[in-house]
Amino acid sequence: MSKKEIDEISGVETTGHEWDGIKELNTPMPRWWLWTFYGTIVWAVIYCVLYPAIPLINGATPGILGYSSRGELAKTVAVADEAKAEFVSQIESMDVGAVLENPELTRFAVAGGESAFKVYCSQCHGAGAAGAPGYPNLNDDEWLWGGSIDEIHATIAHGVRYDADEDTRIGEMPAFGEFMERDQIRATANYVASLSGLEHNEAYVEEGKTLFEENCSACHGEDAGGMTDLGAPSLNDAIWLYGGNVEAISAQISKPQHGVMPAWQDRLGDATVKQLAVYVHSLGGGQ
Known part of the structure; x- marks a missing residue:
């Protein structure tokens, strides 16, 4: 040893x-x-x-206690759903405008609508609803189809140019490139640009004004202020959905782009659509 x-x-x-x-x-x-x-x-x-x-x-292995994190989540969600069931039931039973008259329901709807917006709407309109090229900003006072609570609700519920919903918003701008000369389109675009102070060629404005009155005023209005009944945008402000310069305006006149928004009523249900409408209306631009 x-x-x-x-x-x-x-x-x-x-x-x-x-x-x-x-x-x-x-x-x-x-x-x-x-x-x-x-x-x-x-x-x-x-x-x-x-x-x-x-x-x-x-x-x-399941364990002898039978615990499941998914089961716990389901219980938590069930408790939350039970807690808000009364508010959801009230919202379903009343017109969307009446929700705004009840401060407690309005707070609930804004919170629920914000959550739904982040899941279903932010991909196009942005997390802050500020929009993007081709997707409207929902924070300002310009509304293609009207900014009242009922009009916002109708747009969300039935969508825009959404073929699967017979009550969808329909409004399409003709492709003027099929029957207007290139110089006429350029003149019209320069006149439209002049209405909101954009850079333009003054030599085209007078001719463009005449062409606008003949071809465009029926939808956009004589003052180019737009028409919500037709989904025609205002052309005399600084808000441009597809670009705010003469080239972009010419392209839209010649071969217009038409966005499509899904109808959410059948997908999300009446209560959620109303909450979305209340939330969007609360962002500051609702009329």
């Missing part, structure tokens, strides 16, 4: 390992650390017995 070697400086037994004159001390782990380590092992075994833990081919 070999004699144990004791380090002269520390007085601690060595392991017998030596490297480059340095000897390893046989210092045991602290007792508290060992008991903590053993405790974690015991805890892990108990956890594996009680809760889902060990992966299997088609799932995991």
Whole structure:
């Protein structure tokens, strides 16, 4: 039996390992650390017995408590749905305009509508509803189809140019490039640009004004202020859906772009659509 070697400086037994004159001390782990380590092992075994833990081919061991995080989520959602059921029922039973007359329901609808907007609408209109090229800004006072609470609700419920809904908003601008000369389109575009102070060629304005009155005023109005009944935008302000310069305006006159918005009534249900309408109306531009 070999004699144990004791380090002269520390007085601690060595392991017998030596490297480059340095000897390893046989210092045991602290007792508290060992008991903590053993405790974690015991805890892990108990956890594996009680809760889902060990992966299997088609799932995991269920645990004797039958706990499921999805089950807990379902319970939480059920409690939340039960808590808001009364508000949802009230919103379903009244006109959307009446919701605005009830401060408590309005707060609930704005909160619910904001959540639904982030899920279903922000992809096109942006998280802050500021829009993007081809997608209207919902924060300002310009509304293609009207900004009253009832008009907003109708637009959300039935969509725009959405063939699957017979009550969808319909409004299409003719492709004037099929029957107007290029110079006539350029003149009209320069006149339209002049209405909102955009850069334009003044030499075209007089001719463009005449062409506008003959071809465009029936929908956009004699003052180019737009018509919400037709979804025709105002052309005398700084808001442009497809670009605010002579080239972009010419392109829209020649071969107009027509956006499509889905109808949400059947997809989301009456209560959610009303909440969306209240939320959009609350953003600041609702009439």
